Amino acid sequence: MAKYNVKFACGHEEMKELFGPMKDRESKIAYWGKVGICSKCYQEKIQNEMTKEFEEVVVKYYDYKNNPEYANCKTKANSYNAADKTIVVYVKKEEIVKEEKAKEEELFTKFFEMRNNKDNFTGNQKVELVEEIEKFPKVKERIHNELKK
Numbered sequence: 001m002a003k004y005n006v007k008f009a010c011g012h013e014e015m016k017e018l019f020g021p022m023k024d025r026e027s028k029i030a031y032w033g034k035v036g037i038c039s040k041c042y043q044e045k046i047q048n049e050m051t052k053e054f055e056e057v058v059v060k061y062y063d064y065k066n067n068p069e070y071a072n073c074k075t076k077a078n079s080y081n082a083a084d085k086t087i088v089v090y091v092k093k094e095e096i097v098k099e100e101k102a103k104e105e106e107l108f109t110k111f112f113e114m115r116n117n118k119d120n121f122t123g124n125q126k127v128e129l130v131e132e133i134e135k136f137p138k139v140k141e142r143i144h145n146e147l148k149k
Contacts, residue, residue: 004029012038043077050074054090061085104139107132111143 006016006029016032018025037045056076064070064087079088110129114121121129133139 006032006036008032008036008038008041009034010037010041012041014038014040047076050076050090053093053096055093056088057091058086059089061087064089100136104136104142107136107139108142111139112146 001017001019002025003015003017004025005013007013009032016029018028054074059067059070061080062085064073064075070089070091073089073091076088076090081087107129111133114126114129133143
């Protein structure tokens with residue numbers, strides 16, 4: 001185990017503690033120098049990706065822990081405020097939720113259209129539809145429930 005001052009591809013330097021054989025350490029340092037990004041840049045990248053689909057909402061920590069609405073929400077790193085006991089939570093933007101619901105409804109309808117008119121769909125179309133449905137667990141569950149009736 002040793003500490004190394006590593007220069008990342010993003011241009012920043014950061015102290016890293018590395019373990020294992022020397023060749024593995026050197027390999028990791030070389031990799032970070034070619035394509036790696038430092039912790040600060042990584043956090044900024046994640047933040048930027050999150051804000052494309054999600055809004056930052058400040059909520060009471062108690063509500064975050066006890067309200068099912070926030071059960072699957074991620075939190076902003078280091079956003080807990082001990083003074084007022086709040087935390088920043090990423091909540092999906094309303095327009096994204098609407099788009100997802102429309103897509104779910106489209107897939108649900110298309111599945112039963114395909115089921116009732118099998119001859120109008122090619123094998124590839126059927127496979128593509130099933131693969132698309134796999135990405136939407138709510139649609140899978142809804143189809144499963146409808147088929148059980």
